[in-house]
Every structure is written in C-alpha cells, then in structure tokens.
Amino acid sequence: MPKHTVAVLGAGKIGELVVAGLLRSGRPAENLLVTARRPERGAELTERYGVPVVDNATAVERAGVLAIAVKPQDAAALLDEIGGRISADTLVVSLCAGLPTGFFASRLAEGTPVIRVMTNTPATVDQGMTAISAGPHATDDHLSIAEEMFKPLGSTVRVPEYQQDAVTALSGSGPAYFYLMVEALIDAGVQLGLPRTVAHELVVQTAVGSAMMLRDSGEHPVKLREAVTSPAGTTAAALRELERHGVRSALLTAAEAARDRARQIAEAAG
Template sequence: MSVTIVGVGRLGEALLAGLLRSGVEPKEIVVAEKDPARVARICAQHGVTAATPDEAVAGADVVIVAVKPHDMAGLLADIGAALAPGAFVVSLAAGITLTFLQDALPAGTPVVRVMTNTPLLVGAAMSAICAGRHAGDDELARTEELLAAVGRVVRVPESQLDAVTALSGSGPAYFFYLVDAMIEAGVLLGLPRPLATELMVQTALGSAQMLRETSEHPALLREAVTSPAGTTAAALREFDRQAVRGAILDALVAARDRSVELGRPS
C-alpha cells in the first residue's frame, strides 16, 4: 500500500525509518513537511519523495498525520478534498479526538487514532489504536501492520485512550525520572557517574526483559529478589514509609485528568 506521512519531525521520521526497515519500498512513501531543510535531508537520507500536503495525499492508500495538535485543523482543511477514494487517515496527534478528525474531514472518511510513545524512536514503541465510526477491521489491521514496524500495538476503545496516555504515553518519562534518581543515588553512595549510569541502564533493560520473557507478575519477580531482612527489604520498606506507591497512583490519575482536559474543545 502507498503511504503518505504528513509531518516528519522526530516521531514521523522514526516511523518512516521503521517502515523502510520492515521492507516498505521508498517509492511507496511520500512525505510532506513544512521545514524545507528538514524535508530535503529526509529525502536524501531515506530515498523517499516529498510533496505539498495536498499533493502528497492524492493517491495514497494511507495518510499518517504526525503534526502538532495545534496544526491539525488547518492541515485537515488543506488535505480533505485531495484524499483518494478509499484512503484512510491515521492520526498520531495527542488529544485530537476521533470526533474532531471526522468532523474536519470529508464525510465517511475512515479514521484511526493512535497514542504511541517515544520508544518509537528506537523501534520499541507501545502504541494503542482505536477506530472511528467509518473505520473497520481492515483499517485497524493495516494500521497495526504499519505500527508493528516500530514496536507493539494494542486495540482499545477511545474511552480508554486518556488512561493509555497516562500509563504508556507519558510512561517513558516516569522511568527516566526513576533511573535518573537511582543514578544520583549511586553517585551519592560513592560510585563514579559513568559506572552508576551503566549499572542502572542495564538493570532497567534486564528487568524489562524479565517481565516480557517470563510473563511473571511484577510482584512475584520483586519477591524473588527480596530476601528476608535483606538489603532489598530495607529499601522497599523505605519506599512504603514514603508512600511511593500512593504517589505513583496519584501521579497517573493527574496525568489522565490532564489528558481529558487537553482533549476538550477549546
């Protein structure tokens, strides 16, 4: 299928690179980007073709929109009339609802909304997708096929996307925050910063791999590390004394509520 990507910033270019790695031919992809220098570099580096947004979407089977939310209304007005019959639109813009997309595009346009996260940049994204009222299993399956090039994909109802945003959309920042704090703790305990960083990055990577490959509940994996009256038990007791679990729950509720707020019409 022919694919147009409108907006090739960091996420758009990462998706482009993932599609090319997965076997999509450069000739099957057209990009549109308002930064002339950036689009010239991307075309030279990846071998794809560039065009204006309305020209880029003409004839495309799938139009992936990866622009900033505040640019979405103007862009949809520009490309709506140029969409080919049977084409569908995939939106990566946070907070832009299916209703907004459907109202801004020609009547009957199939739309799929995506909430992804920044590990897309290294081919390890967690993406959640939901279908508009004119999109069916075919559009969802083709969206899954595209996004599988840069990570894992799940289907959810749109009513769950604010919770997904709080959990996995913003989730990488929480891990970076925790790892940064643990590196600083290592420095406080007398380790050189490069060593503390190497220890924590590999520990985070290995722990995530254990979760994926063993399919064990996190609590069971935690218990396996926690010897009675040992060092891990002492640290976990301090986490509980500081109400870290409650703080995490409150933080994700706050993120969910902010996502709901941002998705309301202005």
C-alpha cells in the same frame, strides 16, 4: 500490508519513527511521501531516508493512507487546508495525542475511516508500544493496515477509543517516568560513592534485565519483587522507604495528571 502509498504529514519525531519503521518493514521509499513545515527538515529526511518530500495537497492526491503526525494544536489548521480534498476511501491514521477520531471525522467527508494511534519513543529501537483504536467508519481491514504500519516499531494492541487517554498516560508518557527513575538512581549511586559511568551501567542494565524478566517470565511483578526481597534485608529496607515517601501514590497521581492533560488537549482543540 497492501502497497498503498503512505503519506506522513508532519514528519517530526513521531512522524520520522513511522517513516523509518515502514522502510525497515521493506516498503520502498517511492511508496512513501513526507510533508514537512520547514524545507530544511524535508531535505534532511530525503537525505536520510530517500523519501520524497511533497506539499500537503500532493500528499492527499497521491496517498491512500494519510498518517497525520502534526502537533495536536496544529491539526485543525491542517484539516482546514486539506480536509475537503481527502476522499472517503482514504484511510486517515492520527498520531495526534489527545485528539479523538471524532475531531477528524467532523472535518472529513462522511464515511472516511479514521484510526487513532498512540505509540512511544522506544519505537526508535524497535521496542515501542503502540495502541490502535478504530473510529466509527474503520473496519477490521483498516485496523490490520494500521497494525502492519506499526509492527516494525515493536508491539501493538487494539483498545477501544475511550481507553486511549489512559494509554497516553501509561505507555505514551511512560518512558519519561522510567528515565526519571533511572536518572534518580544514577544520582543515588554517585552519592553512595560510585563513579557516574559505573552507576549508569549498573542502573541501565538492571532496568533492561528487569524489563525482560517482566516480559518473558510471565510472572506477576509482585512475585518478581518478592523474589528479590529477603526478610529484614537490604531490599526490604529500601522498599519501606519508597512506600514511606509515597512513590506508588506519586506514580498514580502522575498518570492521572497525564490522562487529564490529554483530555484538556482534546477540549481545547474542539
């Protein structure tokens, strides 16, 4: 990745993930800038990572790449403050869930390249999934810069922007679905008579191992499921109950709800 100065505007949880990932990739702390609404948060980031904390105007003046990681509802006010200062040769990378690149383009100088990014919290342990989409003025070179930014956080994939709401529903919100299922299985283990610590270890390692088999074997999940399911066995009995209670349908409905909420955020933002 070219040694552009990168400014992360709004260093909350996702912004901090980007900062930490860039540092792990070998970028010097002095080539990074961070903005934070609260001074104590800025001081915390400087102490933890050694990165300079500046105001928004200074970040725009000094950075060639602006990673905007504020909450979606705060993006309009931020762009009202700094949009007129951003030159058309600055790359704007949006991590604002639900907001299309057009939201930014309409508030920036004509021709400013914008890239929309959706990552997720497993990036904290370098196992994130990041989807990247180009706005109308972003080139392959711009996409490559964004990919290099997020490569230390896990895997990246390019998708057309119209698929980003679906990405949000699957991988953006997806960790929460898995945590809920893990939580439920641990509770089930306790009800079945296991100590909670043992149930936790059994379920978490089963989840990790199953995910690695899905990733590394190349097998379709149906084949992997069938390999565990003996005719008239314990797994078959459990799966029958999951289907009877509509787990598959519930996951589909949940993903649709997340997608629809992403669209509502975009509409509310204007």
